[in-house]
Amino acid sequence: GENVEQHPSTLSVQEGDSAVIKCTYSDSASNYFPWYKQELGKGPQLIIDIRSNVGEKKDQRIAVTLNKTAKHFSLHITETQPEDSAVYFCAATSYSSASKIIFGSGTRLSIRP
Amino acid sequence: DADVTQTPRNRITKTGKRIMLECSQTKGHDRMYWYRQDPGLGLQLIYYSFDVKDINKGEISDGYSVSRQAQAKFSLSLESAIPNQTALYFCATSDPMTGGSLAEQFFGPGTRLTVL
Numbered sequence: 300g301e302n303v304e305q306h307p308s309t310l311s312v313q314e315g316d317s318a319v320i321k322c323t324y325s326d327s328a329s330n331y332f333p334w335y336k337q338e339l340g341k342g343p344q345l346i347i348d349i350r351s352n353v354g355e356k357k358d359q360r361i362a363v364t365l366n367k368t369a370k371h372f373s374l375h376i377t378e379t380q381p382e383d384s385a386v387y388f389c390a391a392t393s394y395s396s397a398s399k400i401i402f403g404s405g406t407r408l409s410i411r412p
Numbered sequence: 413d414a415d416v417t418q419t420p421r422n423r424i425t426k427t428g429k430r431i432m433l434e435c436s437q438t439k440g441h442d443r444m445y446w447y448r449q450d451p452g453l454g455l456q457l458i459y460y461s462f463d464v465k466d467i468n469k470g471e472i473s474d475g476y477s478v479s480r481q482a483q484a485k486f487s488l489s490l491e492s493a494i495p496n497q498t499a500l501y502f503c504a505t506s507d508p509m510t511g512g513s514l515a516e517q518f519f520g521p522g523t524r525l526t527v528l
Contacts, residue, residue: 308452331514342416342502342519343455350514388454392514399470400517402454 301326303391305403313411318379320406322389323371329391332372333400334363337386346387347374376408384410415439416520418503424526431490433523435503443508444486445517446470446478449500458501461486462508493527500524 302325312318324332330351335343349356349363349372356363360379365372376383389403416437425431435444446458457470459478467478475497479487490497501523506515 303454305454333516335519340521342504342521344519345516348514348516394514399457399460402456404452404454 301329301391301393301396301401303389303401303403305389305406307406308404309407309409311409311411312379314379314381316379318376318383318408320374320387320389320408321371322373322391322403323369324391324401325370326391326393327370328393328395330393331391332363332365333390333392334374335388335390335402337388337405339385343388379410381410381412384408416503416505416518418501418520418523420523421521422524424528425493426528427494429493429527431493431525433488433501433503433525435486435488435520437484437503437505437518437520439505439507439518440483441505441507441518442483443506443515444480445504445506446476446486446488447502447504447519448472449502449522455502458488490525490527493525495527498525498527 305322333348336346337343349365360377362375386405386407388405390400392400419434442463445460447455449455456472461480477489503520504517506517
């Protein structure tokens, strides 16, 4: 089955700097890669996703890149702000997986003022 | 997400007790899920349901059971709780009409369960 590895487990950046979180997946059949943000005391919330027919996707300060050959994908946050502090999860799934999303282990991002 | 509610939000129980965690949603979604979150392990799927008559095991179903009482309600039970079931539990929903298996999942606020 699918296995998703996520690094780093914790990340601290200065406000205004960029943050990068990296994930790798094992199942070449995976074709959908969502990223979820979990704020303290809340459930995860989708912030951006990418499908395997696209190499990069941007939404304001957030971007995700996908390298299908290497089976890795990354989340990039530019101009970080205090409200970006949270736990971020990458995930992978496929059309045939019956909605079974496999999540990475999470990255706790802290933004230093 | 306020449209997905979980009760209770916190629960402390003893080994061997039967526990039920409840999830309700007003989003009108057919698909519902139960996940377990442990520090450093991300979210692991326990059970999922595509409609009232459909129940499927996830990655870690041993020691758990579920009931889909209605489209809007999906309950998770621990028949005989043990300490290593101490974790944060999340319910989620999705609407296959918006993307099939690739649809966004909407999570509840979570239930923190402690088994002593």
